Amino acid sequence: MSEQNRESMEFDVVIVGAGPAGLASAIRLKQCALEAGSDISVVVVEKGSEAGAHILSGAVIDPSGLDRLLPDWREDADRPLTTEVSDDRFYFLGPAGSIRLPNMLMPPLMNNHGNFIGSLGTVVRYLAARAEALGVEIYPGFSATEILYDETGAVAGIATGDMGIGRDGEPKADFTPGMELRAKYTIFSEGARGSLTKQLLARFDLTEGRSPQKFGIGIKELWQVKPDRFRKGLVQHSFGWPLDIKTGGGSFLYHFDDHLVTVGFVLHLDYRNPTLSPFDEFQRFKTHPAIRDTFEGGKRLAYGARALTEGGWQSVPKLAFPGGVLTGCAAGFMNVPRIKGSHNAIHSGIQAADAIHAALIDGRANDTVAGYDDGWKNSPIGRDLKPVRNVKPLWSRFGTMVGVGLGGIDMWLQTLTGLSPFGTLKHKKPDYQSLKPISEVTPIRYPKPDGILTFDRLSSVFLSNTYHEEDQPVHLRLADPSIPIAKNLPLYGEPARLFCPAGVYEVVRDEDGNNPRFVINAQNCVHCKTCDIKDPAQNITWVPPEGGGGPNYPNM
Numbered sequence: 001m002s003e004q005n006r007e008s009m010e011f012d013v014v015i016v017g018a019g020p021a022g023l024a025s026a027i028r029l030k031q032c033a034l035e036a037g038s039d040i041s042v043v044v045v046e047k048g049s050e051a052g053a054h055i056l057s058g059a060v061i062d063p064s065g066l067d068r069l070l071p072d073w074r075e076d077a078d079r080p081l082t083t084e085v086s087d088d089r090f091y092f093l094g095p096a097g098s099i100r101l102p103n104m105l106m107p108p109l110m111n112n113h114g115n116f117i118g119s120l121g122t123v124v125r126y127l128a129a130r131a132e133a134l135g136v137e138i139y140p141g142f143s144a145t146e147i148l149y150d151e152t153g154a155v156a157g158i159a160t161g162d163m164g165i166g167r168d169g170e171p172k173a174d175f176t177p178g179m180e181l182r183a184k185y186t187i188f189s190e191g192a193r194g195s196l197t198k199q200l201l202a203r204f205d206l207t208e209g210r211s212p213q214k215f216g217i218g219i220k221e222l223w224q225v226k227p228d229r230f231r232k233g234l235v236q237h238s239f240g241w242p243l244d245i246k247t248g249g250g251s252f253l254y255h256f257d258d259h260l261v262t263v264g265f266v267l268h269l270d271y272r273n274p275t276l277s278p279f280d281e282f283q284r285f286k287t288h289p290a291i292r293d294t295f296e297g298g299k300r301l302a303y304g305a306r307a308l309t310e311g312g313w314q315s316v317p318k319l320a321f322p323g324g325v326l327t328g329c330a331a332g333f334m335n336v337p338r339i340k341g342s343h344n345a346i347h348s349g350i351q352a353a354d355a356i357h358a359a360l361i362d363g364r365a366n367d368t369v370a371g372y373d374d375g376w377k378n379s380p381i382g383r384d385l386k387p388v389r390n391v392k393p394l395w396s397r398f399g400t401m402v403g404v405g406l407g408g409i410d411m412w413l414q415t416l417t418g419l420s421p422f423g424t425l426k427h428k429k430p431d432y433q434s435l436k437p438i439s440e441v442t443p444i445r446y447p448k449p450d451g452i453l454t455f456d457r458l459s460s461v462f463l464s465n466t467y468h469e470e471d472q473p474v475h476l477r478l479a480d481p482s483i484p485i486a487k488n489l490p491l492y493g494e495p496a497r498l499f500c501p502a503g504v505y506e507v508v509r510d511e512d513g514n515n516p517r518f519v520i521n522a523q524n525c526v527h528c529k530t531c532d533i534k535d536p537a538q539n540i541t542w543v544p545p546e547g548g549g550g551p552n553y554p555n556m
């Protein structure tokens, strides 16, 4: 469709993504306008079918962001978080046993008391309702697919994707063109590995002088467990088995609300063995003797996966550029050892909104809001991320046993003295460069799922309620369609088959085992973004499919 045929609308601020970061900005802008007696038009576009549909997190939530944004939330009858952490445990798992680390060994910043266990999807739905009550317009079911630039090269808004294009690229009978949402300022709050954010990082060279961003994949299930297995308020983390000591990652298990248990596994995407499958490591983790009892007689309710940023302090890009800013996990504000980012997402949403409101009051538009960019290091976000900045590099350099120990000592030293003997360690290389050729590794074999405690990918994706209109262009774009079979298969065994947690990628062959072909089952995609990050040839680009497609998580 030609750009001239698109409808265009003007706003003061357009926000891409109704996650905690985007909604915090929307709420804060309206609060600022109310205080100043002005009016600001704010619109949020969200690719999920509703706010919260694509949100997947742990979640143990540090309430500092919510307290700052909505000081009254704890008194609200509809408050989205009700289970306070009452017991906080950390384990090292071996193949047959476990060792509990004494809480007194843990640096104070790792303490979870005062935090809440819940669903970030539920928090986001609550924030969306509060935003709408303040007059924010939220457009769910609309993917932002294109960045609009003005004649000076500044960001001038976004365009939503066309609807009703067939797989062959031709308009169908129900074709509806996308819309241009033009703005004085555009806030990009797409979460980890945002598709438009990726373009902005390159166009404005926002990562210059920073360490490469690091990522993990988090895979999660929600279970309802038997009353005698339920310990409301229990938070349990582990590292070690089933991963070897050179592969980074760990588990989380949270008991909350009405006999609900969240169980999940985060695997650092700098793993080396191309035969590793994050999905199967997670399934295997649940069979550990210290873990499996929790789920006996229970029912698995939901499944999903999402990438998270792990680069932290030294990977945060430049946040502001002409006409726009990055917030939340699009900016990489995740605290990896705490496995928490939602509080910083809200803090950054607030700080971006304050800077943009000041610019609007000054009558400015489409310029660089510098206050936000300079401010984060001396804000709650910087104070949260700085003391943990060496944990991930130490883990990557020294492996689980030594790296986790050194990371703990470093966090203690920084708590007590504010200094680190390591200074600020850099991340060495992007995650897609870490795979070894398949000829140099011992292939990992995984047990078959039992369908009771452990499952296969397809029955799992079913529980994510994922739906995509099938007759649309494939949203996993291959720059060179020959690479999966010609290069990735002989060199790595085509690792996309294994790192995708939704069974999107397959290598199929004729009955005699010859003629391998790469198949993309795009309709299964849960929008985790792992393929865009980990493909060793950087040949796969995730682009937003038709708005409203993807998972429909009720409370993840």
Ligand SMILES: Cc1cc2nc3c(=O)[nH]c(=O)nc-3n(C[C@H](O)[C@H](O)[C@H](O)COP(=O)(O)OP(=O)(O)OC[C@H]3O[C@@H](n4cnc5c(N)ncnc54)[C@H](O)[C@@H]3O)c2cc1C
Residues within 6 Å of the ligand: 016, 017, 018, 019, 020, 021, 022, 045, 046, 047, 048, 052, 054, 055, 056, 057, 058, 059, 060, 061, 062, 120, 142, 143, 144, 145, 189, 190, 191, 192, 194, 195, 196, 217, 218, 219, 220, 264, 266, 305, 306, 307, 308, 327, 328, 329, 330, 333, 334, 339, 340, 341, 342, 343, 345, 544
């Ligand atoms: C497995 C896992 C466990 C975690 N555990 C915790 C925890 O216990 N505690 C904690 O605090 N944090 C945790 N986190 C991190 C936390 O979830 C993130 O820090 C937080 O979600 C970041 O918020 P955000 O608003 O930046 O991005 P997101 O929450 O990712 O939200 C982004 C939103 O933007 C939408 N979007 C993206 N691109 C587009 C587009 N182009 N057009 C339209 N819409 C778009 C998405 O659909 C989504 O709704 C965890 C993360 C994972 C993956």
Ligand code: SF4
Residues within 6 Å of the ligand: 476, 499, 500, 501, 502, 503, 504, 524, 525, 526, 527, 528, 529, 530, 531, 532, 542
């Ligand atoms: S296709 Fe890519 S983004 Fe979609 S679920 Fe698989 S790895 Fe995640």
